[in-house]
Amino acid sequence: MLGRVIKVVFAAAMVTFLIAPLIAILPLGFTSASFLTYPVPSWSTRWFEELFTTQAWKMSIINSLLIGFGTTILATVLGTMAALGLRHKGLVLFSGPIRTLFILPMVIPAVVLGVGMQLLFGQLGLANTYVGVIIAHTVIAIPLVYISVSGSLAGIDSRVELAAESLGANPFTVLRKVTLPLAGPGIISGGVLAFATSLDEVVLSLFVAGPNQRTIARQMFSTIRENISPAIASAAFLFIVGTVVVGIITVMLKRHVKNI
Amino acid sequence: MNILANRKVRAYLLVAPLVLFIVAFFMWPITVVMKQSISDDAVATVLLKTSDVIGDWDGQSAPTPQMKQALIADLQAEADQQKVGNMVRKLNSEQPGFRTLFTKTLSAVRDNANPPDLEQIDKRWGELKYWHAIDKLSSPMTDRFLLAAVDMERNLEGEIVSMPEGKSANTDMLLRTFWIAALVTIFCVLIGYPYAVLLASSSGWMKALLFGAVLLPLWTSLLVRTAAWFILLQDNGLINSVITGLGLSQNPLPLIFNRTGVVIAMTHVLLPFMVLPIYSVVAGIPKNLMPAAASLGAAPWKAFLKVLLPLSFRGILSGMLLVFMTALGYYITPALIGGAGDQMISSIIAYYATGAANWGMAGALGMVLLVACLILYYVYARLSDDNTRRA
Numbered sequence: 001m002l003g004r005v006i007k008v009v010f011a012a013a014m015v016t017f018l019i020a021p022l023i024a025i026l027p028l029g030f031t032s033a034s035f036l037t038y039p040v041p042s043w044s045t046r047w048f049e050e051l052f053t054t055q056a057w058k059m060s061i062i063n064s065l066l067i068g069f070g071t072t073i074l075a076t077v078l079g080t081m082a083a084l085g086l087r088h089k090g091l092v093l094f095s096g097p098i099r100t101l102f103i104l105p106m107v108i109p110a111v112v113l114g115v116g117m118q119l120l121f122g123q124l125g126l127a128n129t130y131v132g133v134i135i136a137h138t139v140i141a142i143p144l145v146y147i148s149v150s151g152s153l154a155g156i157d158s159r160v161e162l163a164a165e166s167l168g169a170n171p172f173t174v175l176r177k178v179t180l181p182l183a184g185p186g187i188i189s190g191g192v193l194a195f196a197t198s199l200d201e202v203v204l205s206l207f208v209a210g211p212n213q214r215t216i217a218r219q220m221f222s223t224i225r226e227n228i229s230p231a232i233a234s235a236a237f238l239f240i241v242g243t244v245v246v247g248i249i250t251v252m253l254k255r256h257v258k259n260i
Numbered sequence: 261m262n263i264l265a266n267r268k269v270r271a272y273l274l275v276a277p278l279v280l281f282i283v284a285f286f287m288w289p290i291t292v293v294m295k296q297s298i299s300d301d302a303v304a305t306v307l308l309k310t311s312d313v314i315g316d317w318d319g320q321s322a323p324t325p326q327m328k329q330a331l332i333a334d335l336q337a338e339a340d341q342q343k344v345g346n347m348v349r350k351l352n353s354e355q356p357g358f359r360t361l362f363t364k365t366l367s368a369v370r371d372n373a374n375p376p377d378l379e380q381i382d383k384r385w386g387e388l389k390y391w392h393a394i395d396k397l398s399s400p401m402t403d404r405f406l407l408a409a410v411d412m413e414r415n416l417e418g419e420i421v422s423m424p425e426g427k428s429a430n431t432d433m434l435l436r437t438f439w440i441a442a443l444v445t446i447f448c449v450l451i452g453y454p455y456a457v458l459l460a461s462s463s464g465w466m467k468a469l470l471f472g473a474v475l476l477p478l479w480t481s482l483l484v485r486t487a488a489w490f491i492l493l494q495d496n497g498l499i500n501s502v503i504t505g506l507g508l509s510q511n512p513l514p515l516i517f518n519r520t521g522v523v524i525a526m527t528h529v530l531l532p533f534m535v536l537p538i539y540s541v542v543a544g545i546p547k548n549l550m551p552a553a554a555s556l557g558a559a560p561w562k563a564f565l566k567v568l569l570p571l572s573f574r575g576i577l578s579g580m581l582l583v584f585m586t587a588l589g590y591y592i593t594p595a596l597i598g599g600a601g602d603q604m605i606s607s608i609i610a611y612y613a614t615g616a617a618n619w620g621m622a623g624a625l626g627m628v629l630l631v632a633c634l635i636l637y638y639v640y641a642r643l644s645d646d647n648t649r650r651a
Contacts, residue, residue: 014455014470015470019473019476021489021492022476022477022484024492024498035496036491037494078278078281079278081277082279085270085272085275086271086275088271091271092271098279100641101286101287102282107633107634108286108290109591109606110589112589112630113289113290115289115296116291116626120288139281142278142281171270200481200482203592203606206614220483220487224596228490
């Protein structure tokens with residue numbers, strides 16, 4: 001009996017610890033005060049208005065979407081192609097080390113990569129450009145896309161593809177009509193993860209982005225650092241709601257694909 | 261045979277773009293950092309001739325006429341003001357006094373076909389210490405930054421010695437980084453292990469709730485989670501309101517801009533990386549082992565120590581490595597929640613790179629962090645390889 005009580009108390013305490021901070025920040029996005037404190041004097045949407053009307057915030061939201069989409073497309077295309085190429089054993093030399101190479105950007109601390117990118121991009125003329133930021137974000141999004149897509153490719157029954165081939169489909173048709181649709185859920189998750197990575201990225205942006213490429217994560221970082229305002233909580237509200245919505249869409253899309 | 265060759269060609273064509281991309285934008289930047297950490301050509305690119313001649317100098321006797329002539333020739337030959345400025349800055353930080361010495365010397369030798377002897381321009385050129393500094397910095401390759409990253413330097417005889425106390429605090433900073441990462445790892449394992457075991461033994465809505473509680477923070481933006489802790493931990497934040505409201509303490513507890521805040525926030529952020537690997541191992545342990553041990557007469561704690569703990573040890577080790585490795589390189593959370601005394605290696609690297617433009621030190625400390633993370637990752641990868649082979 002005592003054991004059960006301890007278990008329940010522990011579980012409740014842990015769930016609170018994990019979830020409560022995220023819930024506590026939500027109402028503060030709707031405060032009318034200029035401080036991020038409880039109790040909230042009265043409710044207002046002034047900080048959301050600030051997000052969408054102030055030049056700095058508005059620009060950072062647009063930048064985040066631009067860079068996020070660029071990263072998603074680049075990382076998903078490159079990652080999916082590579083996962084397809086490395087799918088069958090023995091076709092590519094050194095496929096083991098190549099796989100490790102694709103995972104490594106996840107292991108290397110972002111600051112080290114950032115220092116190198118700042119120096120290199122300066123020489124290549126990519127510093128303070130959108131292309132530079134998209135490339136930087138793509139590098140760290142690649143491992144997620146690669147893992148996600150190769151995981152779903154591994155789950156495909158290759159007899160289905162052989163069947164299509166034996167019925168006269170050429171390799172490209174097999175890829176388009178059979179392989180890619182079956183790997184769809186993995187490709188979609190990979191793309192979503194790439195977008196989320198780009199949206200949340202701060203460290204590399206600090207090194208390679210100029211003032212014109214300030215993303216929303218970067219803007220939040222400096223707002224917390226310099227002049228903390230409830231606009232942070234409003235932005236956090238959008239992030240959390242966005243996370244939940246994207247999560248639900250992903251799950252539904254996967255179900256939809258499975259049902260086909 | 262032809263079909264196989266075709267498939268091979270296709271596979272290479274599919275893999276090639278990403279390999280090229282990663283080599284260009286991942287390997288190359290890392291190589292640049294490595295190169296920065298061992299190269300220092302600010303002096304060598306300007307003082308080409310001097311670097312050549314000074315190698316023959318014994319370091320004890322008076323500077324030779326060749327050295328002086330080479331220096332004058334180098335200064336007259338170099339037209340790029342920025343390069344000269346860089347060199348003077350480097351030399352001045354090694355040996356104070358170089359700035360005024362060079363200003364005087366440069367104006368005397370510039371546009372002068374018959375420059376006077378260096379010692380006539382300034383008698384300091386007769387002192388050995390200035391020539392020692394040039395000698396030290398004139399080689400384009402150096403281990404100076406790597407040694408400085410661990411508070412070491414070379415003395416005049418070229419032996420590696422510890423820097424004098426107070427000259428550099430990198431060892432303290434490295435130890436602090438390891439200590440914070442270790443604390444976070446310990447807290448994560450202390451609360452993450454029981455949580456993972458509970459997660460594995462629960463079912464139904466309880467399991468869904470416990471799982472959701474781990475996954476929701478994992479999916480949420482790191483910045484949002486850090487902002488949330490910033491709001492909770494501040495002096496008039498929710499936690500302190502509750503504590504003062506309940507009368508537990510008169511004044512708000514200092515929870516932010518100190519070690520406590522950093523460890524709490526980082527533990528929250530990294531906990532999922534501990535729970536998930538442990539869960540995946542514990543979930544694979546047959547459920548009837550613990551009852552079996554109990555029926556054979558083992559007390560619950562003994563059954564835990566002898567059965568569950570050894571079987572889940574691999575999961576614990578994976579989780580600890582993952583958390584420790586990630587914590588080592590953390591930048592955002594210490595930067596926002598920590599005080600000046602809680603800055604970890606990443607913040608210092610960022611300071612050297614963006615604040616002080618000291619790429620050598622940024623590169624050298626980057627190498628220390630890189631090597632530590634690669635070693636930990638290697639062990640982690642070996643461990644998970646073993647796990648999949650056993651499964």
